[in-house]
Amino acid sequence: MSKLHTARAIIHTPYESSRGKVYDSVLLTLEGFHGKYGLPGGTIEKGESPVEAAVREVWEEFHLVLHPDDAKKVETYDGHVRTHDIFLFKNVSGRLKVDSKELKGIGFLNAGSHNRIPPHLLERYVSTAVRGYFQSNNYQRESYKQNAFEIPGYYFIGNTDAKIQDWQTQRRQFK
Numbered sequence: 001m002s003k004l005h006t007a008r009a010i011i012h013t014p015y016e017s018s019r020g021k022v023y024d025s026v027l028l029t030l031e032g033f034h035g036k037y038g039l040p041g042g043t044i045e046k047g048e049s050p051v052e053a054a055v056r057e058v059w060e061e062f063h064l065v066l067h068p069d070d071a072k073k074v075e076t077y078d079g080h081v082r083t084h085d086i087f088l089f090k091n092v093s094g095r096l097k098v099d100s101k102e103l104k105g106i107g108f109l110n111a112g113s114h115n116r117i118p119p120h121l122l123e124r125y126v127s128t129a130v131r132g133y134f135q136s137n138n139y140q141r142e143s144y145k146q147n148a149f150e151i152p153g154y155y156f157i158g159n160t161d162a163k164i165q166d167w168q169t170q171r172r173q174f175k
Contacts, residue, residue, distance in 0.1 A: 004082045007053035008041035008125070009066060009089050010074060010133050013151075015111040026130050028107040028117075029061060030170065032100075032163075037107045038123040039086065039130075050085040058089075062106075063097040064149050074133045077125035086129045095150045100163035105170055106155055110134075115167075118174055 015025035028037040040061050044053040051071045058066050066089040077084040098106060107117055109130055119127070159166035 003079075005044045005050075006042055006082050006084045007044050007050040007057065008039035008084050008086045008129070009054045009058050010039060010086060010130065011058070011064070011066075011089060011092050013108075013149075015108045015115075017112050017115065021112060023108075023111050024134075025108040025111045026133075027062075028109055028126070029103050030105040030107050030165065032102055032104045035104065036121055036123050037109070037117055038126060039084075041084075044085075051087060054085075054087050054089070061099050061102055062094075063099075064092055064094040067091045075129055077129055079124060084125050084129070086125070086133075088133060092149045096152065096155065098155065098164055100161060104163070105165040106151070106167065107170060108167070115171055116174065121174075 011027040013025055013027050015023045017023065027040065029040050030037055040058045041054050042057040042061075044050055045056075048056070051068050054071070055066045055068055058064050070089055070091045071087040072090075074086045074088050077086060096106070108115060109117065109122075109126065154160070155164070155166055157166050157168040159169075
């Protein structure tokens with residue numbers, strides 16, 4: 001049996017805590033299927049390149065526009081069931097809108113100690129890929145300022161969509 005092949009996107013974004021501190025963070029999905037956090041992306045369809053798959057999946061999950069010409073491959077993570085090609089996209093635009101058919105919410109990796117997602121809630125590839133990105137030549141502090149996408153406030157607190165958990169609700173489960 002062959003492994004599934006997926007494409008994932010690292011979307012670097014500032015996260016400003018309720019205490020006013022800004023962190024270099026990475027946007028994550030909270031998967032509806034198994035409740036783990038992962039990088040946005042999904043299965044590569046027949047005839048599609050990994051970059052095209054990442055662009056399509058991020059559009060489907062978040063309604064954000066990625067620019068294929070900006071994709072930089074960070075690494076390939078070879079897991080037990082799936083192989084993940086992971087790309088950095090520096091120019092991201094749009095207004096984030098979570099697809100509640102697939103996802104339960106959004107999350108942030110590296111958003112301060114009071115927002116730390118417990119390791120058992122992270123997909124295995126996430127820590128490895130993001131650590132590799134932050135330690136690589138691809139990472140440039142404040143490079144996320146090129147991103148021109150908006151995250152509506154109700155994804156942080158006060159969400160009224162019963163299928164989506166806001167970030168404040170999710171964080172209560174981390175303790």
